[in-house]
Amino acid sequence: MAIKSTGLLTKGIRSEFMNRYKATAALYTALATRIKSNSDSESYRWLGSVPQMREFGNGRLAKGLRSESYDVRNLKYEATLEVDRDEVSDDQTGQIRVRINELAMKAKTHPDFLMAQLLMNGATQGFNAYDGKPFFSELHESGNSGVQVNIIESAMAGDVPTSAEMKVAIQDAIAQLLGFKDDQGDPMSTDAGGIVVVVPPQHLFPAREALTATMLNNTSNVLVGVAPEPVVFPYLTDPAEFFVLKTNGAIRPFVFQDREPLEFNALDDDDSEEGFKREKYLYGVRARYRMTYAYWQFAVKVALGN
Numbered sequence: 173m174a175i176k177s178t179g180l181l182t183k184g185i186r187s188e189f190m191n192r193y194k195a196t197a198a199l200y201t202a203l204a205t206r207i208k209s210n211s212d213s214e215s216y217r218w219l220g221s222v223p224q225m226r227e228f229g230n231g232r233l234a235k236g237l238r239s240e241s242y243d244v245r246n247l248k249y250e251a252t253l254e255v256d257r258d259e260v261s262d263d264q265t266g267q268i269r270v271r272i273n274e275l276a277m278k279a280k281t282h283p284d285f286l287m288a289q290l291l292m293n294g295a296t297q298g299f300n301a302y303d304g305k306p307f308f309s310e311l312h313e314s315g316n317s318g319v320q321v322n323i324i325e326s327a328m329a330g331d332v333p334t335s336a337e338m339k340v341a342i343q344d345a346i347a348q349l350l351g352f353k354d355d356q357g358d359p360m361s362t363d364a365g366g367i368v369v370v371v372p373p374q375h376l377f378p379a380r381e382a383l384t385a386t387m388l389n390n391t392s393n394v395l396v397g398v399a400p401e402p403v404v405f406p407y408l409t410d411p412a413e414f415f416v417l418k419t420n421g422a423i424r425p426f427v428f429q430d431r432e433p434l435e436f437n438a439l440d441d442d443d444s445e446e447g448f449k450r451e452k453y454l455y456g457v458r459a460r461y462r463m464t465y466a467y468w469q470f471a472v473k474v475a476l477g478n
Contacts, residue, residue: 185272185455189436192276199403200283203368203419204426205466213245214429216302216466242302244464246431249282251275252456272455279434279457286463287426288407291370291415294465294473295323301468308473315355323473324348332374332411333476335381336389342369342382343395345416345472352469360469366420367399372408379414412477418470425470431460 207214253271293299294307301307303314312320326341328334333341346367352360371379379402382388383395408414417425439454 185269185438186436188269189272189276189457192273193280193434196277196280198280198284199405200287200426200428200463203287203370203403203417203424204283204428204463205424206428206430209246209429209431209461213243216242216244216427244427244429244462246429246460246462248458248460250456250458251278252454255453255455257451257453275455275457279459283428283461283463284405285407288405290426290463290465291405291473292408292410292413294471299465301465303468305468307465307468307471309468312468316357317353317355318357320352320469322348322352322468322471323475325475325477328476333378335378335385338375338378339382339388339393339395341414341474341476342379342399342416345474346398349416349418349470349472354469360467361418361421363420364398366418368417368419369399369402369414370405370408370417371402371414372411373404373406374411375414376402376404413473413475416472416474421467421470423466423470425465425467427464427466429462429464431462432458434459 253275255268255271290299290307295309297306299307301309301312303312305311308323310319310321310323312322324341324344326333326337326344328337328341346364349367350359350361350364354360369379369383382393383399383402385393386396387393419425435458437456437458
């Protein structure tokens with residue numbers, strides 16, 4: 173293998189990529205439950221509920237899983253950098269390393285991007301939860317739950333909500349979320365913990381003040397301590413909406429279905445077809461996974477309007 177002696181060795185590049193990958197923060201790890209996948213797709217039949225405890229009486233009363241079934245097929249993802257041989261020969265390794273580091277950051281945060289798409293499109297037909305309804309819907313119903321709604325509207329005076337308006341909207345969303353019932357008619361949430369407010373960048377400061385300021389409009393702020401600082405999702409592009417999630421359940425509102433972990437590979441051999449014919453070196457990543465919906469009962473969309 174004729175690798176150029178400019179310091180751009182495959183082993184070193186791979187190490188640099190992995191170091192940057194590990195150092196990059198990803199938001200999805202705290203918002204999605206990781207499920208290890210062992211096949212091309214997975215079927216989630218357990219996304220109904222389990223029965224409530226009862227007196228033993230004359231013996232056990234077994235209940236099967238509900239009929240809702242949610243099949244999720246894994247997808248394959250890749251990203252590849254092409255580097256001209258002359259760039260290596262001219263010792264442009266510093267610039268190439270910058271691009272490798274950026275590739276690592278993109279790879280690490282790609283599930284965040286996928287989760288943002290699920291959030292933004294969650295009220296659209298086709299972006300469905302396990303019950304066959306859009307993830308954010310006014311028509312959720314399963315078993316003995318009754319009709320339930322996980323979209324709420326909150327009025328505001330201008331284009332950007334004030335801290336006081338954000339506080340009211342968050343309160344309403346939390347109250348809605350904590351009232352959801354499972355298919356047995358029992359509460360889905362048995363505590364008020366694990367609340368996370370996910371906002372686009374435009375709402376960072378009013379959301380932060382709404383969650384952390386001890387006083388708002390000369391009134392004690394009841395939200396202090398209910399949730400940590402807001403999670404800012406840069407991939408959220410609609411300033412007219414934000415989301416309140418509950419993340420301390422056995423299953424979070426999203427599932428990261430992990431089939432094959434990320435691989436970093438390089439084709440930087442002058443004798444390879446790319447190297448010989450086109451004088452191009454390739455550095456790329458590959459993985460198989462899927463970001464998908466889990467419990468809609470642990471997510472509320474807040475639509476802001478005038």
